[in-house]
Amino acid sequence: MATRIPVRTEVAVIGAGPAGLAAALYAGRARLATVVLERGAAGGQASTTHLIENYPGFPEGIAGPDLMQRMEQQARRFGAEFHYAEVHAVATGDGGLVVSSSEGDLHAAAVIVATGTEPVRLGVPGEDRLRGAGVSYCATCDGAFFRDGRVLVIGGGDSAIVEALFLTRFASNVTVVHRREQLRATKVVQEDAFRNPKIDFAWNSVVEEILGARKVEGVILKDTRTGETRRLDADGVFVAVGSRPDTGFVAGLADMDPRGYIVTDDRMMTRTPGLFAAGDVRAKAVRQVVTAVADGAIAAVEAERHISGH
Ligand code: NAP
Numbered sequence: 001m002a003t004r005i006p007v008r009t010e011v012a013v014i015g016a017g018p019a020g021l022a023a024a025l026y027a028g029r030a031r032l033a034t035v036v037l038e039r040g041a042a043g044g045q046a047s048t049t050h051l052i053e054n055y056p057g058f059p060e061g062i063a064g065p066d067l068m069q070r071m072e073q074q075a076r077r078f079g080a081e082f083h084y085a086e087v088h089a090v091a092t093g094d095g096g097l098v099v100s101s102s103e104g105d106l107h108a109a110a111v112i113v114a115t116g117t118e119p120v121r122l123g124v125p126g127e128d129r130l131r132g133a134g135v136s137y138c139a140t141c142d143g144a145f146f147r148d149g150r151v152l153v154i155g156g157g158d159s160a161i162v163e164a165l166f167l168t169r170f171a172s173n174v175t176v177v178h179r180r181e182q183l184r185a186t187k188v189v190q191e192d193a194f195r196n197p198k199i200d201f202a203w204n205s206v207v208e209e210i211l212g213a214r215k216v217e218g219v220i221l222k223d224t225r226t227g228e229t230r231r232l233d234a235d236g237v238f239v240a241v242g243s244r245p246d247t248g249f250v251a252g253l254a255d256m257d258p259r260g261y262i263v264t265d266d267r268m269m270t271r272t273p274g275l276f277a278a279g280d281v282r283a284k285a286v287r288q289v290v291t292a293v294a295d296g297a298i299a300a301v302e303a304e305r306h307i308s309g310h
Pocket of ligand 1: 054122154155156157158159160162178179180183184186206240241242243286287288
């Protein structure tokens with residue numbers, strides 16, 4: 001990524017996951033000066049998914065990093081400029097919007113917020129202390145460290161079950177710890193997990209504590225029905241209990257739902273003209289790569305309309 005951010009652009013895209021990259025592609029093709037600000041690597045959470053099986057056009061599935069690299073290349077091809085920057089705030093000013101970041105201020109006629117979500121922590125003793133020493137939030141990133149080990153995956157949604165399936169490539173045993181006795185994950189994903197001989201389930205269970213002196217050695221599980229606790233040994237604990245947005249930086253300009261997701265109209269516009277939101281950060285029902293890219297495309301088209309005064 002280039003280092004110095006420009007002072008002015010037509011469209012600023014914050015976040016380079018699927019929504020941001022699609023927005024950048026569409027804005028670039030509309031011949032708008034487009035700057036993408038990203039504080040990590042381009043690709044977002046989708047690039048931590050080992051295999052994306054439900055993005056149309058790839059019947060065998062496609063590796064998350066692969067798909068995201070292609071989206072980035074496509075956005076660059078149409079002129080989007082990528083910069084590293086941590087955004088602190090967006091404000092109105094100078095007839096448009098001003099994005100304040102670690103790399104300076106960027107003035108833009110339209111801003112598309114596509115910052116996605118962050119993993120939710122369990123908030124139990126041992127979790128922070130052992131993060132990186134057996135506690136992980138990304139199986140694709142850390143799974144290979146647990147070859148022949150015994151790992152736990154906490155959660156019952158798509159992320160948890162997809163991660164559990166991926167971890168069976170390395171671990172000898174994967175236990176899914178879920179607080180109810182029914183998974184939330186998509187049926188086809190559930191079926192794969194139930195069929196996999198390396199996966200078992202600790203139903204009606206929550207983690208009370210993660211144990212280990214210098215690395216994870218196990219957890220204390222509590223039965224949600226009886227309140228009884230028991231120890232379960234493990235080498236790794238993968239936490240996949242959902243994610244939440246970090247949207248404080250647009251607090252003055254956009255309405256949020258009670259969980260902090262940005263409320264938009266169906267043009268992806270917030271209550272501030274020229275400020276758009278797209279992808280997982282937006283209040284909506286379905287969070288998938290395919291819906292994120294759709295949001296990004298709509299936001300960019302509407303940003304163009306906003307800029308040209310239609
Ligand atoms: P999610 O669907 O919100 O699932 C979170 C899971 O964690 C739920 O099973 C929930 O239990 C459990 N949970 C929440 N808080 C907990 C706590 N404090 N302690 C223990 N368990 C807790 O989140 P996600 O799995 O990250 O998925 C997010 C979105 O991305 C979803 O829309 C999902 O469909 C999508 N996604 C899709 C795919 C795919 O299509 N292949 C892959 C990954 C993610 P309850 O069930 O009891 O609420």
